[in-house]
Amino acid sequence: MKSRFKDFIEKNNLLNNCKSLLIAVSGGPDSLAMLNLFYELSDDFEIKIAAAHLDHMFREESSAEADFVEKFTRDKGIEFFRKSENLPELIKTKNISAEAAARKVRFNFFSEIMNKYNYDSLALAHHRDDQAETVLLNLFRGSGLKGLSGIQPEVKVDELKIIHPMLCFSKEEILAYCQEVNLKPRFDSSNEENIYSRNVIRNKIFPIVENRINENAREVIARSSNIIAAEDQFIEQLALKKYKKILIEENSDKVIIDFNKFRNIDQVLQRRIYRIIYNKINNNLDDLYFDHILEIEKLIDDDQTGRGIDIASEIRIEISYSNLIFFKKDILNIDSQEDIEIKLNQEIQIDKKRSISSAVIAKKDFSFVDNSCRSAFDFNKLNFPLKIRRRKPGDKFIPLGMEGHKKVKDILIDEKVPKYLREEVPLVVDAEDNIIWLAPYRISDDYKITKETDKILILRLKYK
Known part of the structure; x- marks a missing residue:
């Protein structure tokens, strides 16, 4: 058992770059066997190990199970973390399923420990029979190849690196190991209750299948999941290559x-x-x-x-x-629904990513620049104060070089501005709400620079 455990970990590189490992231990045979195997092999792996136990407070015996795990780890000199969470109350107040609630509080608990004490990986004790149950459960729920791949030896969940080093063992082998090394694990009575989907598969479906179709059904399904996982990974790589070829922008x-x-x-x-x-x-x-x-x-x-x-x-x-x-x-970026007043010769923040600066200069100091984010206006034609606002239904003005009015909406369509971005395009308006600049696309013809202009307002739209 110890040799197979070590080989599986090394074959799948589960402890690469891992110096400290947190082990989730419920007190049942699976996690207790895993903890004991890691304890016996910790010198071989050159890792520091610790155990964590979350008492869900579902059953009367749960507190005694937590005490058992704590004594087991303390006797072996293994660092131990323990927490109690009133899951029945959480389920009642949050109106979520027992399985979802348990998963959420469990991973929050593990994540807190790993972040605070810098553990590199988390070990969970899912075994081959769990793998077969997971595959069937995902199949019945309508999963694709990813779900039919079952539990992978190593996964990442919300930046947590999680390993499953017991996938090479059946439940029967784990129970035999516990007996052989006198571990005396605790058994969760809720595993016998067929109120959870997984328990129905374990306690009702598999016994029928193994009796009437294939006595090695769990092993066959687990083996099939490995084949599916390899093919799933191949298709995933093809999809990633295609994605990179069609990618325009990503953040x-x-x-x-x-x-x-x-x-x-x-x-x-x-x-x-x-x-x-x-x-x-x-x-x-x-x-x-x-x-x-x-x-x-x-x-x-x-x-x-x-x-x-x-x-x-x-x-x-x-x-x-x-x-x-x-x-x-x-x-969508514009933080305020209110108009933002432009202060002359200052930079005004529009939102977290953009600002508009203004500068007043003499015409003799002005030169045209081919940059749509920089616009120039005849200062004396402007009715101050100027403001920045969102667009409104029916907004229109005369764009530079045109004779008639044009709707802002139509200009944005002509400019091929994506629909979701149109609401955040800033409009600069004067004191009477006349549009002088649809930034950075068009300025109004009414405020253009002419031969008679002597003073110019420069507005710059800046992006972080």
Whole structure:
């Protein structure tokens, strides 16, 4: 057992760059066996180990189980972290499922310890039978290849590096090991209750399958998940290569891809690309379901510029001419709904990313510059104070060089400004709310520099 445990860890490079390891220990046979194996091999691995136990307070015996784990670790000189969380009360007040609540508080607990004491990785004791159950559970929930790949030896969850070094063992082997080394683990009575989906699969479905179809069903499913995981990884790499070829812009809250190139990609890879983008903006794939993928595909099929949809996690997707844009809805920048007054010869902040500066100069000191972010106006034609505001329905003015009025909306469409950005384009207006500059696209013809101009106002739009 010890030899196989060590080989699995080394084969999968689970302890690469790991000097300190936090081990989640419930007191059951799986986690107790894992803790004992790491304890016996800690010198071989050259790592410092610690154990963490969260008492969910679900059962009367949970406090005694926490005491048992604490004594076990203390007797071996292993550093121990313990916390109690009233999960029944949390479930009641937050109206969430028991499984979701347990996962949330558990990972918050582990994350706090790892961040405070600088542990490199977290070890969880999922084994081969858990793997088979997970695959079936994901299949019944309608998962794709990612879900059918099951539990991976190493994953990242919200920047936590998590390893699963027990995946090479069956439950039967773990129980035999516990008996062999006299570990005397505690057994969770709730595992026998068929109120949770996983327990139904474990206690009802697998016994039937193993009785009537294949006695090695769990091993076969776990082995199949490894094959699927390898193929899933291959397709993921193909999707990443395609994504990089169609990428136009990428940051933490926005991704823009070439819409025309994207439409020529096979649907299988398109769906992967949606997930890649969602993960980049949201930092995880939580709450992204197949229904969302179908909504995106309907948007793509409609192919109308300016159209968009909202999906999970406040993410919006819009078609903008030859671009497909994914963005967090909270990236719109103008912080204030109120007008912002421009002070002469000062720089005025519009929002976190942009500002407008002003300078008054004599005409003799002025020279034209080919830069749309710098505009010049006849100072004497302006009615002060000038202000910066958002656009309003029906806004219009006479753009430089034109004779008639044109709507701001139409100018932004002509300039191919994405729909989601149009609301944050700043307008500079005078004291009577006449538009002098739609920054940085057009200035008003009414305030242009002429031969009679003697004093000029320079406005500069600056981006961080």
